[in-house]
Amino acid sequence: MLVSLVTGLRRRELSTDFLAGLSVITSIFFGEYLAGAIIVLMFLSGGALEDYAVKSASSVLQALAKRMPTLAHRKNGVQLSEIRAEDIQVADSLEVFPHEICPVDGVVTEGHGTMNEAYLTGEPFQIDKAPGSAVISGAINGESPLTITATKLPIDSRYAQIVEVLKASEKNKPRLRRLAERLGAVYAPLALSVALLAWFLSGDVKRFLSVLVVATPCPLLIAIPVAILGSISLAAKRGIIIKNPSVLELIKECRVAIFDKTGTLTYGEPEFSESVCEPGRSQGEVLGLAASMERYSKHPLAIAILKAAHDQKLVLHEASEIRVVPGLGLMGTVSGHKVQISGRNNLGPKDQKRLPPISSGLECIVLVDGDYAATLRFRDTPRVEGASFIRHLGPKHKLKRAIIVSGDRETEVRYLAEKVGIDEIYAEKSPEEKLAIVRKETANAKTLYVGDGINDAPALMAATVGVAIGKNSDITSQAAGAVVMDSSLAKVDELIHIGRHLRQVAFQSALGGMVLSFIGMYLAARGHLSPVAGALAQEGIDLLAVLNALRAALPPKRLSDFS
DSSP: OHHHHHHHHHHTOOOHHHHHHHHHHHHHHTTOHHHHHHHHHHHHHHHHHHHHHHOOSSOHHHHHHHHSOSEEEEEETTEEEEEEGGGOOTTOEEEEOTTOBOOSOEEEEEOOEEEEOHHHHOOOSEEEEOTTOEEOTTOEEOSSOEEEEEOSOGGGSHHHHHHHHHHHHHHHOOOOOOHHHHHHHHHHHHHHHHHHHHHHHHOOHHHHHHHHHHHOOHIIIIIHHHHHHHHHHHHHHTTEEESOTHHHHHGGGOOEEEEOSTTTTEEEEEEEEEEEEOTTOOHHHHHHHHHHHHTTOOOTTHHHHHHHHHHTTOOOOOEEEEEEETTTEEEEEETTEEEEEEOGGGSOHHHHTTSOOOOSSEEEEEEETTEEEEEEEEEEEEOTTHHHHHHHHHHHHOOOEEEEEOSSOHHHHHHHHHHHTOOEEEOSOOHHHHHHHHHHHHHHSOEEEEEOSGGGHHHHHHSSEEEEESSSOHHHHHHSSEEESSSOHHHHHHHHHHHHHHHHHHHHHHHHHHHHHHHHHHHHHTTOOOHHHHHHHHHHHHHHHHHHHGGGGSOOSOSOOOO
16 A cells, blocks of 8 residues: 555546545554455455456466467478477477377478468468478368478467467557546645645544545445446346456447457358359259269368258269369269369469459359369358448447458458448568558557457457457457457447446446545544544445445346447
8 A cells, every 4th residue: 555655646637546545644653453354354344356357367478378389290201209399490390199289380292181270360261281282380280191391490380470469469558547536636636625625624634534445435446346247247148258458448438439250240261152154054063063072072162062062952863983082172973064263373374264354252262074064153152230230339339430351352242241240450560560450440440359269369359349259269259348248249248237237336346436436535624524434434334335336247138239
């Protein structure tokens, strides 16, 4: 308390801590130990509640370190040896086993499979890997083992860069004034003025102490933390984990909403959208041939193709000679036809000229008996509730702008933006670029950032309020102030309403307690309350304020206002 008092004087700030510290020191000086002890009890109780509310399970950087592999498998001919990941050197040959996390940036030299890079790049799909393909540290390997050659040291790899960006973001995050601090900045000078005036007019220094004791801002020190804990409990019951209690106080003040695309405004799963067929070919014919092959493959779009065939009730046929040929794609035989599923870059000049223009989303090319047959197109489906959620943010929650910041291609991001009703977009952005954009926006107005991947973690930390969607990434969960366990924008709306409910209850508790405290200060100034009686009166005020603060744990009438 003494340290807080001196610090406040040096900064020329009169805060709730200053007022409590001055009350205790004055009570000790005049021998009113019981009154001082009661104030200390209330002060420490409020601090303990606040610490409990703020404490989180683990830090972001601890979670990052836990996820990154500590061992790697160095390959020397046919021999494998385990080494520490930090000992990997450029040009080392490494084996990445199925479902392992890639320890370093490199290039595939042996094997065919897929890697999930969604945590790092924001791309929503499994990425094909074959000899010559680049791999990035932090990506999760699929079902097949891959041999890679390291092209960078672990410290220079993509994952390590994100760790460094996170460190810088955590270090530079601005301190925000909490609700109790803002109220205390007004209340403390007024209370001190009343105490000094009572002493001056009466000439009795004990009245100064009595006023100070009654004025000790326990409704601010205790009622607000109690309301915060109640709101944390309410949020948990709704499937929302509060990592940083300031989220509840600040989310209603946000005026700019920034969204990641993949897994946030979309479901993060590809769906078949259309086919562009050559004359003489039908969609049903080409899709049926492709689906017949995809039953036996690990192609990243296999699930989407099979689902489309099922929805269209197509009959699938037995496929044989299924194989993945580097530079050619997936090949096989279906009903006597040679079928090939590939990308446009794998086709010759003659077939290239027959392809339709590149559009947004993903695509694959189907050739039948060596002849171009069709282009199948896929999209990452927008969330059903996305447009109505975005549309209601302005009228209901006073957000002035909505922005999409994504690592995906511009055509895909622009397509989604049009679907959900957002005008401002930033596409093909790295985590560092996302962080710079969020910092720039946050410097001008309070920001709400909603994302779901590791590539969002630095931006989540830099925003005024960071909300992680889903529970797939513990890194994002640690970086965010709040985690929506269900992958739903409706839950984000509930979080905003819980924050609004907290502010209402906390203001009522704090302001009501302060009004009663001013009445007690008036009585103390007139000589009707001794220091101990004033401390006990303050306890009664605290009880009323805390009982009202407990209402924060009860849900308001409405927790969502869009449909």
